[in-house]
Amino acid sequence: VTDKRNANPGGAAPLLIGLAACTIGLSYGANGGGAINPARDLGPRLFSLIMFGSEALHGSAHFFWIPLVAPLVGGVIGALCYLFVISAHWPEEETKIEEEYQKVSDGVSIFPFSNNYFTIQGEIINDENINVEMIRTTSEIQRQEFY
Structure with a gap:
């Protein structure tokens, strides 16, 4: 089982x-x-x-x-x-996924950091605005902030 x-x-x-x-x-x-x-x-x-x-x-x-x-x-x-x-x-399982994560199917992403690299915190960015260079730069910025 x-x-x-x-x-x-x-x-x-x-x-x-x-x-x-x-x-x-x-x-x-x-x-x-x-x-x-x-x-x-x-x-x-x-x-x-x-x-x-x-x-x-x-x-x-x-x-x-x-x-x-x-x-x-x-x-x-x-x-x-x-x-x-x-x-x-068995009691029904409580799903915490809906509370912790944003739906991907809406075609919307939110960048949570507040530095003005690409967005203001909480600003919604459409799919068309995201490109590979933006994702790479964001990853590098997050790595620099981490270390």
Whole structure:
């Protein structure tokens, strides 16, 4: 989940994933072979299919499709549960961008410095008045004032 407001478990993530895999393997390993990894389950079945015929995919081994389909279905169900159960109850984020920055789409720029290099402070300059030389000179002036 890429939600920035969701807490990151940090260094505990590998431990939690390992414990989940161990729990699944110990719980279902005796009954179903613990086939939570499709590569671990399907490869031997395909080899058995080549060597011994269709008995590898039929009979008592009819659940070969579960490790292939279950992760996809579980991912979709998990994402929907997160969307409707957790993220629906987060408070709305306050955006400070509108307060801090001026819209660029208006075609207007404001130079905030008060020295009379090109403008008076707060004077609005149109796009046509700005050229490359003006931008370079402004950058050099700001560098000189900084140092």
